[in-house]
Amino acid sequence: MIKAKKSLSQNFLKDKNISKKITNLAKLKNNTVLEIGPGYGFLTDSILVNKPKKLYIIEKDKNLITFLKKKYSENKKIVIIEGDILKLNLNKFKDLIIISNLPYNISTKVILYLFNFNHNILEMVFMIQKEVAEKFDYNIKNMNKYKFLTRIMTSYLRHFEVSPKVFFPQPKVNSTVVKFEFKNKNVDINRANDFSDIIFKNVRKKIYKNLKIKKTENIILNKRVNELTIDELLWIYNFI
Numbered sequence: 001m002i003k004a005k006k007s008l009s010q011n012f013l014k015d016k017n018i019s020k021k022i023t024n025l026a027k028l029k030n031n032t033v034l035e036i037g038p039g040y041g042f043l044t045d046s047i048l049v050n051k052p053k054k055l056y057i058i059e060k061d062k063n064l065i066t067f068l069k070k071k072y073s074e075n076k077k078i079v080i081i082e083g084d085i086l087k088l089n090l091n092k093f094k095d096l097i098i099i100s101n102l103p104y105n106i107s108t109k110v111i112l113y114l115f116n117f118n119h120n121i122l123e124m125v126f127m128i129q130k131e132v133a134e135k136f137d138y139n140i141k142n143m144n145k146y147k148f149l150t151r152i153m154t155s156y157l158r159h160f161e162v163s164p165k166v167f168f169p170q171p172k173v174n175s176t177v178v179k180f181e182f183k184n185k186n187v188d189i190n191r192a193n194d195f196s197d198i199i200f201k202n203v204r205k206k207i208y209k210n211l212k213i214k215k216t217e218n219i220i221l222n223k224r225v226n227e228l229t230i231d232e233l234l235w236i237y238n239f240i
């Protein structure tokens with residue numbers, strides 16, 4: 001009998017078509033892949049069909065680790081890591097493909113954490129809560145730090161929505177499957193984080209005031225940060 005822990009956001013997939021659609025979005029063949037929160041291995045099985053070179057799976061739940069060790073005991077491609085994704089160091093990886101039906105209670109935190117390893121990752125395909133998927137989409141108005149960081153490092157696409165019906169237990173929210181492709185390998189993540197801390201610190205203030213520069217006629221610098229388009233925000237990032 002499968003039990004789900006709310007504290008670990010355990011909503012397990014039960015629809016093979018959906019797991020196939022998710023894995024079809026990622027370049028899995030002959031690549032090194034990391035799956036976050038494999039649960040009972042539903043998505044893991046779809047990943048394996050696509051013949052990755054090596055598949056790392058990290059799971060926090062001890063009972064599930066016992067289950068997974070048995071399930072995949074004969075599989076030489078899989079490396080099972082017992083632990084917390086938010087503590088995993090990805091520095092040793094190169095061109096990593098990350099894929100997950102993420103635990104929704106920490107999905108934003110996980111994505112921001114993984115941005116720190118942008119040099120090690122090729123792409124990430126995630127199922128996340130619909131509203132979180134929108135929060136990272138720089139093509140939607142109302143700038144925030146998530147859209148900014150996503151835009152300077154990746155090209156991002158919301159691919160398709162998923163109904164709560166394909167999970168057990170069913171979550172109370174709708175889901176979206178998204179993909180981040182790390183295009184820009186020259187990003188200084190510390191500079192980007194410092195910039196976003198400053199520029200989003202006081203969203204009611206005009207930009208030039210947040211930047212502590214002299215009063216100016218420049219139209220962009222006289223806007224408030226959430227009035228900017230992503231291109232205007234990038235212009236400021238390159239300007240200062």
Ligand code: SAM
Nearest residue numbers: 008011012013037038039059060084085101103
């Ligand atoms: N991949 C499975 C599926 O699609 O059926 C399970 C997805 S479920 C939404 C999220 C999984 O992440 C659970 O198995 C949960 O135990 C695991 N998890 C939760 N927090 C975690 C963390 N900090 N690090 C690693 N795994 C975690």
